[in-house]
Amino acid sequence: MVSEEEQQSSVIEPRCNTFLLGHGEEEQILLNAWKNRTLHNSWLLCGIEGIGKATLAFRFARFLLAADDKQREKYTSLDVSTDSPAYKLVANGSHPDLKVIERDYVDADKKKVLKAIKDGEQLSDEELRGLKKSAIIKIDDVRTINEFLAKKSSNDGWRVVIVDSVDDLNNAGANAILKILEEPPAKTVIMLISHNPNKLLPTIKSRCAKMNLKPLEVNEVASLLRRYRSELSEKAVKGLAELSSGSIGKAILYADNAALTSYDDLCKIIYAKNKYKLSDLLAFCDAAVADEDSYDLARELVLKFVAENVKGCENIDELAEMWEKAVKIFDETERLNLDKKQALINIISGICKVI
Numbered sequence: 001m002v003s004e005e006e007q008q009s010s011v012i013e014p015r016c017n018t019f020l021l022g023h024g025e026e027e028q029i030l031l032n033a034w035k036n037r038t039l040h041n042s043w044l045l046c047g048i049e050g051i052g053k054a055t056l057a058f059r060f061a062r063f064l065l066a067a068d069d070k071q072r073e074k075y076t077s078l079d080v081s082t083d084s085p086a087y088k089l090v091a092n093g094s095h096p097d098l099k100v101i102e103r104d105y106v107d108a109d110k111k112k113v114l115k116a117i118k119d120g121e122q123l124s125d126e127e128l129r130g131l132k133k134s135a136i137i138k139i140d141d142v143r144t145i146n147e148f149l150a151k152k153s154s155n156d157g158w159r160v161v162i163v164d165s166v167d168d169l170n171n172a173g174a175n176a177i178l179k180i181l182e183e184p185p186a187k188t189v190i191m192l193i194s195h196n197p198n199k200l201l202p203t204i205k206s207r208c209a210k211m212n213l214k215p216l217e218v219n220e221v222a223s224l225l226r227r228y229r230s231e232l233s234e235k236a237v238k239g240l241a242e243l244s245s246g247s248i249g250k251a252i253l254y255a256d257n258a259a260l261t262s263y264d265d266l267c268k269i270i271y272a273k274n275k276y277k278l279s280d281l282l283a284f285c286d287a288a289v290a291d292e293d294s295y296d297l298a299r300e301l302v303l304k305f306v307a308e309n310v311k312g313c314e315n316i317d318e319l320a321e322m323w324e325k326a327v328k329i330f331d332e333t334e335r336l337n338l339d340k341k342q343a344l345i346n347i348i349s350g351i352c353k354v355i
Contacts, residue, residue, distance in 0.1 A: 014054035014164075015100070016091045018082060021224055022216045023056055027078050029211070030060050035072045040209035041184040044166075046197045047213035050249020054164050056213070057191040061098055061160040062090050064189060069157070099148040101141055101163045103134050137168045142176040149185050159188045166192040166200060174201050181207040215246020224248040229255050236260060245304070257293065263301050266348070270305065273352050285344045295340055299330050302347060309355070318354040325350065 020027070033039040045053040063078040066086035080087050089095035145161055153159050161180075163169075169177060177192070178201060184190055192208060194200060216224075222241040225232060225248070232240070232255060239260050244251035254260065265284050269276045288298030306323040310316060326347045333343040 014058045015093065017055045017058070018080070018087075019227070020052050020055050020059055022220045023052055023213055026056060026211055026213060027059070031063075031075065031078055034064070034067070035075065039189065041188060042181050042190045042192070042208040044192045044194060044197065044200075044205060044208035044210045045213060046194050046210060048215055048245070048247055049195045050244075050247035050251075050253075051213055051216055052248070053193045053195075053213055054162070057162045057164070057193060058090065060191070061162060061189075062086050064158040064160055065090065065095060065097055096154045097157065097159045099145060099159075099161045101137060101145065101161070102165075103137055103168050104141065135168075136170050137163070137173055139170070139172045139176060142169065142173045145177075145180055149180070149188060153187065157187065159185075161188070161190045162193070163191070164193045166194050166204070167196055174204065178204055178207070216248060217246070218242055221246065221248050221251050225251055225255065228252060243304075253297075257297055259297060259301065262287070262297065263305075266298075266301055266305060269348060270351055270355055273355060276352055281345060281348060284348070285341045288344055289341045298344060302326060302344070302351075303330075306351060315354045319351070322347075322350055322354055 030039075030043075045057060047053055059078050059080075062080040063075075066080045066084050067075060082088075086095065090098055093100070148161070149159065163177065166174075166177065181190065181204065190208075192204070197205060197210075218241045221244055222237050225237045225240060228248075229237075229252065236255070240251045240254050243254060243259065243263060262284070265280070269280050269284060272280075284298075288294050303323065303326060306319060306326060310319045310323065329343050329347055332338065333340055
């Protein structure tokens with residue numbers, strides 16, 4: 001079980017997290033639907049990554065699995081005590097009435113996790129961050145939902161399915177989910193999490209009650225950073241909150257990977273325009289291709305810079321065109337396994353010419 005003190009000092013998994021900021025209205029909608037017996041069977045939680053969609057889904061799941069159906073009027077929030085059996089079972093991934101579908105670890109890393117569990121050991125934060133997950137949710141995992149729903153609930157109560165995220169399904173998986181959404185059993189809630197609902201099958205969207213979660217306010221991101229990364233200076237908190245585009249998940253990722261320094265280095269190069277030092281550009285690109293995570297971060301920061309500066313640029317059309325070109329280069333580099341360093345050099349030097 002995760003204590004309140006631990007929740008304030010680190011980032012915890014959504015299944016354990018009892019603290020959610022910025023989505024009070026959405027919580028109330030779910031609570032009222034339950035209290036009024038008008039709860040939809042299927043929900044699509046949409047919004048950018050890292051704003052609390054999964055945390056909200058688990059928060060509501062815990063509530064449904066813990067609340068007394070005969071005393072609906074007494075509930076004013078979705079809070080569930082960390083001492084309750086429902087909280088402990090959900091946190092441990094062992095609640096019989098909750099099914100969670102997500103990308104599994106690749107085979108090699110899955111063996112590491114299973115070995116640690118077998119040996120009674122706990123992987124360090126660094127080891128956990130190094131684990132890789134598969135690119136998609138496998139169809140076999142989706143099919144286990146049918147097996148789950150075919151069984152009776154443990155106490156004739158609710159059953160909850162969380163898919164995090166539905167974006168990770170391939171065509172076969174999406175069609176399998178669609179069939180489940182067509183006729184969900186009574187007292188079942190299916191919560192689909194999506195970072196990009198525009199790419200989902202229209203029939204999936206039409207069968208769900210859609211809930212759009214907005215990006216967090218800058219002050220909300222800052223507040224959460226102080227909670228989960230208390231060692232940060234106020235200057236860093238402010239900078240990360242502004243850089244993260246309303247996502248606490250991004251802000252924490254940036255904090256843990258020195259993104260502020262990288263972004264400052266990038267800005268220094270670009271704002272120098274054609275007078276940038278080649279040594280600075282090469283140093284930035286060398287650091288960016290040191291490993292896959294560093295490259296992903298650099299790619300994200302480059303695109304973020306262009307997107308956030310295009311409106312104030314004198315050459316707005318040229319910079320907008322450069323953004324499209326950058327996206328294309330990054331995509332081709334990934335698909336064709338081209339030189340990542342050269343791709344970054346070409347993109348950044350191109351931005352310098354039009355900024």
